[in-house]
Amino acid sequence: MIRVAVDAMGSDRGAGVVIEGARQAASDGVVPAIFGSSELDTGELALVPTTQVVGMHEKPADAFRTKADSSLVRAVKAVADGEADAVVSAGNTGATLAAGLVLLRRVPGVRRPAIAVPIPSRQGPPILIDAGANADCRPEHLLQFATMGAVFAEEILGIARPRVRLLSIGEEPEKGNHLTLEAHALLSASDLDFRGNAEGRDILEGAADVLVTDGFTGNVALKSVEGTIRTLLDSLREEITASTAGTLGGFLIRPAARRLRARLDPDTYGGAYLLGLRGLVVIAHGNSSPTAIANAIRLAARGVDHDVVGRLAARLPQEAEIV
Amino acid sequence: MIRVAVDAMGSDRGAGVVIEGARQAASDGVVPAIFGSSELDTGELALVPTTQVVGMHEKPADAFRTKADSSLVRAVKAVADGEADAVVSAGNTGATLAAGLVLLRRVPGVRRPAIAVPIPSRQGPPILIDAGANADCRPEHLLQFATMGAVFAEEILGIARPRVRLLSIGEEPEKGNHLTLEAHALLSASDLDFRGNAEGRDILEGAADVLVTDGFTGNVALKSVEGTIRTLLDSLREEITASTAGTLGGFLIRPAARRLRARLDPDTYGGAYLLGLRGLVVIAHGNSSPTAIANAIRLAARGVDHDVVGRLAARLPQEAEIV
Numbered sequence: 001m002i003r004v005a006v007d008a009m010g011s012d013r014g015a016g017v018v019i020e021g022a023r024q025a026a027s028d029g030v031v032p033a034i035f036g037s038s039e040l041d042t043g044e045l046a047l048v049p050t051t052q053v054v055g056m057h058e059k060p061a062d063a064f065r066t067k068a069d070s071s072l073v074r075a076v077k078a079v080a081d082g083e084a085d086a087v088v089s090a091g092n093t094g095a096t097l098a099a100g101l102v103l104l105r106r107v108p109g110v111r112r113p114a115i116a117v118p119i120p121s122r123q124g125p126p127i128l129i130d131a132g133a134n135a136d137c138r139p140e141h142l143l144q145f146a147t148m149g150a151v152f153a154e155e156i157l158g159i160a161r162p163r164v165r166l167l168s169i170g171e172e173p174e175k176g177n178h179l180t181l182e183a184h185a186l187l188s189a190s191d192l193d194f195r196g197n198a199e200g201r202d203i204l205e206g207a208a209d210v211l212v213t214d215g216f217t218g219n220v221a222l223k224s225v226e227g228t229i230r231t232l233l234d235s236l237r238e239e240i241t242a243s244t245a246g247t248l249g250g251f252l253i254r255p256a257a258r259r260l261r262a263r264l265d266p267d268t269y270g271g272a273y274l275l276g277l278r279g280l281v282v283i284a285h286g287n288s289s290p291t292a293i294a295n296a297i298r299l300a301a302r303g304v305d306h307d308v309v310g311r312l313a314a315r316l317p318q319e320a321e322i323v
Numbered sequence: 324m325i326r327v328a329v330d331a332m333g334s335d336r337g338a339g340v341v342i343e344g345a346r347q348a349a350s351d352g353v354v355p356a357i358f359g360s361s362e363l364d365t366g367e368l369a370l371v372p373t374t375q376v377v378g379m380h381e382k383p384a385d386a387f388r389t390k391a392d393s394s395l396v397r398a399v400k401a402v403a404d405g406e407a408d409a410v411v412s413a414g415n416t417g418a419t420l421a422a423g424l425v426l427l428r429r430v431p432g433v434r435r436p437a438i439a440v441p442i443p444s445r446q447g448p449p450i451l452i453d454a455g456a457n458a459d460c461r462p463e464h465l466l467q468f469a470t471m472g473a474v475f476a477e478e479i480l481g482i483a484r485p486r487v488r489l490l491s492i493g494e495e496p497e498k499g500n501h502l503t504l505e506a507h508a509l510l511s512a513s514d515l516d517f518r519g520n521a522e523g524r525d526i527l528e529g530a531a532d533v534l535v536t537d538g539f540t541g542n543v544a545l546k547s548v549e550g551t552i553r554t555l556l557d558s559l560r561e562e563i564t565a566s567t568a569g570t571l572g573g574f575l576i577r578p579a580a581r582r583l584r585a586r587l588d589p590d591t592y593g594g595a596y597l598l599g600l601r602g603l604v605v606i607a608h609g610n611s612s613p614t615a616i617a618n619a620i621r622l623a624a625r626g627v628d629h630d631v632v633g634r635l636a637a638r639l640p641q642e643a644e645i646v
Contacts, residue, residue, distance in 0.1 A: 057495050122554060132492060135500035169455060169542040172380050177458035177539040200543040201550025216500040217543055219492040220523040224544045227524025228551035231445060232587070236559075239579035246579045252572025256562035264555070 001031055002301045005084035006293075008036035009053040009071035010091020012286040015040050018090060021293025030301045033084065035071040050074045056286055060094030064102065073099050079279040080104050086280035086300035088271065090288045096281060097133055097274065104279035107313045112137070113276030114145045114215065115283060116152055117222060120264045123206030127153055128167075130212075131272055132219035139182035142166070142212055143190060148275045148312060149210035150192055155311045156303070157209070165198035165208035167217060173197065179214060187212075200224070229264050233257070270295025273303060280309055324354055325624045328398040328407035329616075331359035332376040333414020335609040338363050341413060344616025353624045356407065358394040373397045379609055383417030387425065396422050402602040403427050409603035409623035411594065413611045419604060420456055420597065427602035430636045435460070436599030437468045437538065438606060439475055440545060443587045446529030450476055451490075453535075454595055455542035462505035465489070465535055466513060471598045471635060472533035473515055478634045479626070480532070488521035488531035490540060496520065502537060510535075523547070552587050556580070593618025596626060603632055 006022045008015040015036050022032040022045055034042045038049035052070035054063040067073055072091050076099040078084040089096045097113065106113060114130035129149040134141060146164050153162035166184055168176040173184050175197060187194040198207050203225055213221065236257075240250040250257075270292040274281040280303045284296040303309075329345045331338040338359050345355040345368055357365045361372035375393035377386040390396055395414050399422040401407040412419045420436065429436060437453035452472040457464060469487050476485035489507055491499040496507050498520060510517040521530050526548055536544065559580075563573040573580075593615040597604040603626045607619040626632075 059497065122558065135492060167543060169458060169539055169546075174382065177537075180539075199550075200546030200548075201553070203547055204551050204554040214500075216492055216503075217540055220490060220540055221543050221547045223492075223523030224526055224547040225523075225551045227522075228527050228548045229555060230524070231527040232552060232555050232583075235445065235587075236580065236583055239583045240576050242579065245575045249572040249575025249577075249579075252568045253563050253576060254572075256565065256569045256572075257559065260555075260559055260562045264558075 002029060002086070002304045003084045004030060004032045004297050004300050005075040005078040005087040006032045006034050006297065007071045007075040007087065007089035007091050008034045008040060009050070010056065010089060011284075011288060012056065013288070017288070017290055018293050019043070019045070021288070021290035022297060024290055024294035025297035030297065032297055033078070035075040035078070048074065048078070054092050054095045056092050058092060058095065060092065060098040063092060063095040064098040072096060073103075076100055076103050076281070079281070085304045086282065088282045088284060088293070088296050088300050090284035090286055090293060090296070093132065093283050096283060100274060100277045100279070100281050104277040104281070107276055107278055107309070107316060109316050110148075110276035111144055112141050113274050114148060115272045116149055116275050117272040119203060119211070119222075119225070121204050121206035125157070126206055126209050126211055128203070128211045128213070128218055128222060129275070130215040130218050131222050132215045133274065134215040136216070137179060137214035139179060139186050142179070142183035142214065143186040146187055146190070146192055146194075146210060146212040147316060149212060151312050151315045152273070152275060152308065153209045156306050156308060159209050161193050162209035163195045164192045164210045164212060165195050165202070167200070167211055167213035167221065168197040169199065171197050171199065183212075233261060267292035267295065271299050273299070273308065275308075275312060278309060278313070280304055325352060325409070325627045326407045327353060327355045327620050327623050328371075328401040328410040329355045329357050329620065330394045330398040330410065330412035330414050331357045331363060332373070332394040333379065333412060334607075334611060335379065336611070340611070340613055341616050342366070342368070344611070344613035345620060347613060347617035348620035353620065355620055356401070358398040358401070371397065371401070377415050377418045379415050381415060381418065383415065383421040386415060386418040387421040395419060396426075399423055399426050399604070402604070408627040409605065411605045411607060411616070411619050411623050413607035413609055413616060413619070416455060416606050419606060423597060423600045423602070423604050427600040427604070430599055430601055430632070430639060432639050433471075433599035434467055435464050436597055437471060438595045439472055439598050440595040442526060442534070442548070444527050444529035448480070449529055449532050449534055451526070451534045451536070451541055451545060452598070453538040453541050454545050455538045456597065457538040459539070460502060460537035462502060462509050465502070465506035465537065466509040469510055469513070469515055469517075469533060469535040470639060472535060474635050474638045475596070475598060475631065476532045479629050479631060482532050484516050485532035486518045487515045487533045487535060488518050488525070490523070490534055490536035490544065491520040492522065494520050494522065506535075556584060590615035590618065594622050596622070596631065598631075598635060601632060601636070603627055
């Protein structure tokens with residue numbers, strides 16, 4: 001039985017959506033507990049009442065310091081105290097990271113925890129890391145992200161020798177900014193199966209098992225891909241329904257379009273691991289649907305089941321020779 | 324009559340494709356001249372024979388220094404010498420920039436020329452600047468890119484008061500990396516109509532007239548959008564043709580899909596302006612089709628017709644108070 005602490009208060013779409021998702025994910029093996037206002041109706045799920053809410057736009061450090069009884073901080077603390085096996089939050093990512101750093105602490109050797117997101121590419125999901133935890137990075141951080149991503153791909157996705165690529169602006173080693181040029185040298189000298197630079201256009205094509213980047217670039221790239229998928233599918237529907245033949249055609253391709261949308265929809269993954277902490281943290285989109293929340297909770301449970309944290313801790317130091 | 328110097332040698336798809344595109348663009352008002360090997364068959368177009376070729380992967384500075392008789396350098400020089408009104412190259416972007424900096428020189432006050440790309444968004448084409456000329460930037464560079472982009476949008480796209488946004492990782496002013504946080508402050512204090520941060524998902528939605536970013540992030544974002552469009556349309560075709568009903572439906576929606584593809588295809592724009600030089604330079608994709616080359620040449624001609632370079636030079640200093 002895996003116990004997942006679910007922060008119900010901080011998401012864009014309200015506690016009801018989060019609770020609905022948690023109820024969908026609940027099973028014999030997965031037991032979500034809702035952290036939030038005592039007035040919430042959680043049905044058959046346990047409610048851990050909390051009195052404060054961390055807003056999406058609050059400064060992470062302030063939020064953590066002043067809101068010890070927030071649903072977010074309490075849910076993270078439940079993992080630290082051994083009352084839950086993992087935490088899922090669709091709230092303020094920075095505050096979740098801040099709470100994780102203080103309450104769960106880093107795996108020994110880890111400099112910066114990073115967000116690892118599975119990308120819905122054409123050839124299995126590659127891991128994009130860091131997708132937004134660290135806006136400013138040094139080259140050695142990128143090496144460590146690559147190592148964490150590789151351990152994740154190996155242990156959880158079952159890829160024997162994950163191919164690592166560095167997100168840059170050209171495939172040649174000399175293309176990039178100061179950060180990627182130095183990171184390229186570090187990655188080349190590492191024990192990882194480093195296959196060189198990848199470009200933005202490679203993200204959905206699945207050119208690597210682990211795509212490493214700083215959190216600023218990773219977040220922009222991820223949102224660019226997601227936004228393009230949404231805009232494109234919406235535009236296609238508009239174009240199709242502009243004619244009668246198109247409307248009929250649209251009806252006929254609907255199953256195909258649905259399959260594609262399901263495959264590419266970020267809701268399918270629902271969440272991202274915050275790797276590098278001594279406790280399992282899954283971050284969901286702020287505007288997650290119930291399905292996305294349910295999948296984020298299942299992702300958290302899978303991470304516990306596969307002991308992501310323990311395997312990372314066991315593998316990381318010798319992989320990257322971190323002092 | 325607008326004379327456009329066309330570098331035929333450096334593109335990924337060979338000189339024949341470039342020449343074919345130039346022939347498509349040739350008209351009473353637009354006269355392309357082909358710069359390349361004396362053995363090329365340029366039909367009715369003038370050929371300016373050159374003996375060297377700059378490869379796509381050569382280091383820009385080296386290529387410029389050692390290949391004075393390359394098609395790329397000679398085509399840029401033709402503009403510097405007043406023999407052509409604009410230059411189009413689908414070759415090595417870095418080398419084109421290096422040649423432009425030395426032979427054309429910068430508009431007084433401009434610190435860094437930048438690549439301005441029209442994005443095929445849902446609401447008219449916003450300008451993404453910088454799309455790849457400057458991998459490492461300082462905040463004041465971003466302010467200047469924004470100013471150049473705004474002048475471009477105003478003078479060429481006819482937008483009276485262009486809305487400027489900064490590409491970052493959250494809409495709140497405090498979200499971003501060191502570079503964007505400082506650039507945000509500079510943009511807020513400027514005379515531009517600055518509307519704050521935009522995210523990757525806003526790119527195709529047309530949330531701004533000018534989307535400003537450093538060349539590394541801009542290039543990753545642009546290629547992420549382009550790659551996603553391509554992968555998505557290919558995947559949709561695969562899903563559709565997997566069933567008979569879908570195949571029939573696909574036939575019926577083909578006109579709609581074609582309209583969408585035409586609207587979103589990078590070939591429709593064909594090229595990007597390299598803004599900030601005292602001569603008009605248009606950079607085309609390395610793997611441009613003949614249509615893309617033709618559109619890049621037309622874009623160059625439009626830039627000459629609207630005197631982009633002169634208007635930028637006239638407007639830039641007082642807009643940004645550059646010393």
